[in-house]
Each structure stands twice: as structure tokens, then as C-alpha cells.
Amino acid sequence: MTRARPSPKGLSRAYLLVLAPAAFLAPLPLAWTGGASREAILLYELALAFLWWRARRGRPVRISDAAMNVAGLVYLAWLGFSAATLRPGLLPTVAHLLLFTGLAKLASLKRPSEARLALLVIFLLTLASASSSTHVSSVLYFAAAAWIGFRTLGLLAVLADFDDAPPDRVLAAVPTRGLAAVAVLGGALCTAGLFFALPRLHGPFALTPFRVEDALGKALASDRVDLESFGAAKRSDRVILRLSSESDLAPEDALRLREAVFTDYLDGVWTRDPRLGARRGERAAHTLLAPAGRPGGAAVISVDLNVFGQGFLFLPYGSSAVQVERGHAVELPDGVMQVSSSRGPVRYQAEVRRVAPRGAGSGGISPADVPAEIQKYAIELTAGLSEPGAIARRIAEHFAKDFVYTLDPPRGAGDPLVHFLLRSKAGHCEYFASAAAMMLTARGIPARLVTGSYGGEEGLFSRTIVVRAQNLHAWVEAELDATGFQVFDPTPPGGLPPALQAFSLLSRLAALGREIEFFYDRRVLGFDAADQAGAFETARESLSAAAGSLAALKESARDLSPAALAAILGAALSGWMIWRGRSRTGKRHGPATQAYVALRRLLARKRGVVPPSTPPAEVARLFAEGVPESGEDARAVVAVYCASAFGGVEPGPDVVRELTERVRRLKKLA
């Protein structure tokens, strides 16, 4: 078998310079997604930077085939050993292999075919990065990859026709920046259209919960909540949901969203009563009523829930009918709504009535679950009080006066709640709510812990409320009077999540980022067949509406009086003639004439009116008189103009460039 003749060193250098930026960019996201170890990526980038630096200096590294073979064998042995013993997982193993192969190819570029192989490896690294990146910032990565990829492929296309080192100007000349920008923008538009049009056969692979931090996952993605992880979850900046309403919502309706109810406590962990898991049966009113049939004051809210665990829906108090985009909503005995679909972001609508907020059901914490220390503490604190409301108020006042709100409470031995009440006296909302629920139970008042969210931020582009992880909250539902489970929030005011507030300019920018993040999470990362069907339906409706508008316009055009029609036509004709006249004027003057006219204008600005009869030579003389240092430029402009206008000698590209330069100088001097 004969091998292709090695390329000249200069050509290898050119290939390396062209491929290096793409190779540099390709694996970067793997460092954050865990697709490859950071040390390996750092080593790869440093080695690549060295190769690039050597190539820039005109001395590209070219390792011999024998050395590469030895290195390859050693690496394969190491790869086998690490896969067998360290078990880094499939993606890191493959990514490390790709990193090594890419680097090896770039360090030993001898033939164009090896450059193509290196390009393939870079592409595979890009695929690995793209498929494992779920953060919204990967949009930046895609943009950078598009720009650098276009440039790299463009230059490789040029190098393919060179058998020897190309002149340096070739690599600098192609592709021109303007065209590359147009290409990338056009490509981005096409990409957006194609992305939403490509057929989806499976549900999305990577969903938002996939990248939610552990704590947030524990706090939301299960039917148990532990006190430790809830505080950590609240530190997150993730968007949990976005809520919008057809009509104005009273702030109290939208601020407090109920998600799950907990009644069983053991050693810092709340779990749901297993008996509550038995479904009470599907709710009859799962179809929203038409606006006409709704009771007075009822509003319909739409919620895009971005984080999803056991299917518990965030709903305001007073929610009645709930309609879920996919699957069925089931109401559990404690009033919690759960959807049956397996996983994934979910969108739902609910009818919210203006009623006093009351939790459904009758289950509360069993008094037997209350630790003895807490019972004693509650009795001591509320001694002398018998009215439930007064007891609750005493507890809340006690917390506000003697306790500190913190997301990072000190840890101690034993039951965290006992530690919180008796020793640390510092905790976050779930500590306060848990302690209050326990203390109320200890005093014989039925109570339970409720998790959900409180507050939110106004959306930037629409009347929506964005609820983030920092808005996660816990409170108590207790039977403080005979009206059912009332909301009792014992968390000190300083610990309440930020309520609905207006945006400053800075926060608007931040909100824009959040909108993008939400859009990426919900509409890009979680885009699926149902979304696609919805998008097509929306597009179809938009087209129908546009067609209807057009028909209406046609109808209204028929009703136009002849005079109005004539006026419109006249205006259009005039506009067209003006445009045509301008474009013709623009075409008529050559560069020499344009330069001369510019010179005349400058002279007119300097000396007042320049009569049309002033000959070109006089124009140059007068200008030179006014600005002596510009005499040569003025004379040169006039000379080129005379040669063009009277001698029929059109200036070449070099002369045109020179003319432009001269006119620029003249403007500066004038």
C-alpha cells in the first residue's frame, strides 16, 4: 500500500493554525458537565496552546509516526487500566480518548487526510459537549462554535486546493468578516426554524431536573423533604415556574403557591402520610369552565412548571378546576394536586377563586410524633393561653424576637428541630414552620407542614410572575378556628422570600437573562413532540389570522373612495420615482466625480458659495490657498477628475483607494 506524500511543513502549519481555535473551543463545556476531567482538559488546552504557539512562530511541531504509535499504545494501556479500575464512566472515557486522539493528530499533521481526521475528532468532541450541556450558557458555546466552525471550514476549503504552503494573506483574507457574520446570522435563523421543525420521536433526553442541584432535587423532586437540603435549595437561583394570568390577580392569590403537605416527621425528615397517596379519585371539574360560566372574581392562571419531581403542582389557594397539558391531574385527600405523567416540565391551567385560603382535608401531625422536648417547650412558651389564635401569635412573636433566620443553620447532634428550638435558635423557613407545626400539635391544635413558594418576580416581557428557587417556602396549615386549615406563617418577616416587586434597570437586565434561561430550559432543552404540535398549531392559527386580515384589508380596499385610492397610488408612484431617481443619481457619478464634488463642497464650506462656473483647476487652487498643506491632495483629486470626465480614463481600484484616502485627508484638514 502506498501512502500519500507528506505535505510540506508550511501546509501542515497552515492546517494547524486553522484547526487550533476549533480544537481549543470544542471540549470546554465538558469541564463543567463532568464529561471529562478538568485536569485532562487543562492538559489538552495547554498542549494545544503550545502547538499553536510553535506554529505561529513558523516551527510547527511534527512528531514522528513511530513516536505517535508508542504514545498511542501507552495511552491505550492506561485507558484500559483506568476503565477497569477507576471506572470513570462511558462519556469521560470516550472524551479522554478523543482529547488524546485530537491532540496526537494535531501534533503530527503530515497529510491533508490527517487534518480531516483531526477535524472529525474535533467534531466528535463538539458533539459530546453539545449533548451533555444543559445550562443556558451553552447557547454562548453554540454561538462561538458556529462562528469558529464557519471560519475553520471556510479556511479548510481553501487549503484543500493548495499543495504547498499558502501565502499568509490567504488565511487572513477568507472568509471576510462581514460575510461570515451574515452567514452565521442566516445560519442561526435557519437553525432555529429547523430545530423546531425536526421530527421528535422521543421525549426530551435532558430535562431541567437533570441539572438541578442535589439539594434542589431533594427539596422538590421527591415526596420527602429534609430540613438540611431545603435551605441549600433556597440558595439556588433556578427558575421554578412562571405564572401568568388572563386577568389581574390579587397579589395574595399569586404570592403563595401550595405544593405539598407533610404530616409525618422523624429526625429532621418530613414525609407524606402514606395513606394520602391513595387517590381520592379524579376530580370531576378538570375541564376549565368557559369565561361566561365562571363564578364572579374567578381568574384562570397558566403555569409553566420547570422543575418536576413527583408531579405535585404549585397552585394558589382557591384553585378549583385544573387542566394539565399532558396527563391527568389528580387531587389527593390533603388537597395536593398531582399529575400522572412520568417526568418532564409540565404546563397547566387552573381556575382560582377569591376565597379565604384554606387547606383541604383533615389530616394533621400526630401528637405522638412530637418529640418530648418540643412538647415541653411549647407548653412552657404558651402557658396560660388556650385560644389557638393566641397560641399561634405567641409562637410567631417568640420566633420573631428570639430566633435568627439563616439559610445555613448550625448543625448539632440529635434531632435538628430540637436543636433548633433549644440550642441554635437559628434556621430557615422550614425550621420555623416545622417547629411551629409541632408546637401547635403539642398544644392540641391540628397542624401540618406545607411546602410551596412565596413571592416572585415580575416577568420582563409579559404580565407573568417568575418563581425561583429562592422563593421556595414552608409554612403551617392549622385549624385555628372552626373554618378549616388556615395558613399560618411563623417565619420572621426577614426570612420571607422576596415578594412581588418592580424592576430596576439592572434587575430588568437580570430578568432578561432569566427569561432567556427559562425559554432555553422550557422551549429548547425540554422541547418535545407535544410542544412541536402546539407550535405548528400556533403557526397555523397565525397564518389563518393573517389570511383573515388580508381578506379584511381587501374588503376595506373595496370600500375606498376613488379619490383615496388615487392618492395612495400617487404617493406610491412618487415614492418609487424618488427612489429610482436617487439610485440613478448614485450610479451616475464615478468615484473621481464623487471625490471632486466632495472637494467642491469642502471649498464651499470654507469660502462660501463656489459658482458652478469655477473650473476644476481653480477649485484646486482656491482650496490650496485656504489650506496650503492640502494643495497636493486637492490637485491630485482634480487631476483624476479631469482625466475621468474629459479624458475618459476611469481610475483603477488603486487610484480609487488613493482618492478615498485623499478625500479623507482633505476633510480632516478642512
Place this chain on the structure above:
Amino acid sequence: MTRLIPDWEIRVTNFGLGYILMCLVVAIAAMNTGNNGLYLVLAGMLAAMIVSGVLSRRNVRGVDCEIEAVGEVIATRPAWLKIRLENRLKTATAQALFFLHESLPGPLWVDPLAPREKRELVVEGMFPRRGVYRDADAGLLSRFPIGLFRKYRKARLSREIVVYPRPESSPVPEPVPEDARGGRPHPRSRGGGSDIRTLRDFSPGDDPRDLHWKQSARMRRWIVREREAERDRVLFLAVDNALPASDPAALARFETAIARCAGAALLMLSRGAEIGFHARGVKVAARSGQAQRTRIMDALARLEPVAPESAPDFPLMRRGDLRRFVS
């Protein structure tokens, strides 16, 4: 290195085929996994194909290319070609262009052409064989923008390029001396020269100045001098162009004969000889000088083989002229 001048306008490159294959691979991976990151990559790759098609459509088509030879062109010897390029596009820069011509050792890089820019390039090339190039076997090639396709646009020839054969030294003998066959060659025609061919009876129309008075007196009738045409013996170089077209060896011999004929003609003309050229169906009258050099070289450049069965005869010669076949 062998580079063929394309006979197509657009072709998918090997890289393009690989690209399409990778699109398929990514499509299968995306559909099987439902990974929207892969869907994004796939959409980007497909979008790049669309953008590539749109951008490259005008990149080559928008550029006019015209070529002409500068001076004399002799096969396998360096020759100058003038290339005129004009970007007719108003807004787009034509870029990543290569000029292809078989006279050039490889594709010639053309720096990007700004909108409406005209440019002239003079390049040194080498035509591999003699002949007449009426159709430009040249053009502009581009893989712009990302190498998925190769697009080619043929150049125009401002006029035909005649490539003369490369002269080779030949064993063609010098013209024989005048006495090689016992004196002056046999006169063949009447004319107005100074030598007298014969005496004959006067016939109407004869120039009275040709009357041979003494002989007329002797013969008692009008006798006139008939003069020999004023010309020397000339040499016609000849190449037999009747040969089977399917015989490569015969074709090679034919080309060698043409090259040797060119060598002999140039040598003799340089010595001031009067040389003509004959082939089947081709005749260049005998002359001397620089113009004759061009005529003979032009005839040799254009000489085509003809099939023996339909080949015309060699042109007739006047008596006394010589025809030497070059082989």
C-alpha cells in the same frame, strides 16, 4: 500532480459527502435519544448546508473571467496569459476563488474581489501540446464557503489561442544545389523574368519589347523571346497527415514530425530561405521572412490528422520545386 479541468458546474466534494454522512449519524443519534443538544447540532449542520448553497450560488457565477494569450504561445514552453476578472456583484465580495487552466501547474489563488472590482492578472503558464484553443479550457473554481460543494465557471476566451508546436531539430536536408541535376532546373513556366526560356513565333498580345530582332530578320517572321518566370527553386516541407486516428504510435510519430518540421522551417527561414509547407489538404505558399514563420507555425499548430481512406492529395507543385517530407 494531475489536475483535471472540470466539465461540470457543481459537484459535491468528498468532504461534503462526509458532512452529509455525519448529518445522518447525528440525526439518528438525536432521534433515538431525544437529546435536544444533538437536535441543535443537527439543525445547525443542516442550516450550514442551506447557507452554503445560498452563499456559493453567486460567489462564482457573479464573476466574469476572460483570458487571452500574450504574444506567441509554443507548446511546453512558458507562455503568458492575461486573465481579466470582474466581480459583477454589487454587495458581495467574491472570495476563495481559484483559477484553473491546464497551462498552469495548479490552481491559481485569486485574492478576494471586492464588489464591482475589475482586475487583470498576467500569469505564466505552459501549454502541454500544440493546437488551437477556441474554447477556454479554463475557469474559476471555488469551494466557498465551507467546502461542501465545488462550483466551477468556465472562462471566456477573448480570441482563440494558437499553440505552436515546439520546434525540434530535424534531419531535413538543405535545398539541393542548383546543379544537382545537371544545371538549372527545368523551366516550368513562362513569366516576366530576365532569363530567356525560348524563342517562338509572335502571337497577339505579346509584348513588342520581347521581339527578337535579329532572329526575326533571319527567319523573316516575327519571333519573340519567351522569358522564364522570375523565381528560384523553393522548398516545401511536408508532413503526411493521413494516419489512422486510433493508432497512438502513429499519432506520436505525427506529432514528432510536426515538431521537426517546425524546427526545420524555423532554421531555414532564419537563414533567409523561401520555405513553404504542404500537408494533405493544407498548403502554405513559399515565402520567406517573419510573416512566413507565423504562417507555417500556424498551419502546423492547426494541422489535424485525416483518415487515410478519405485523405485528400498533397497540393500540386510547380516543376522544379522541392518537397521534403519530414517524419
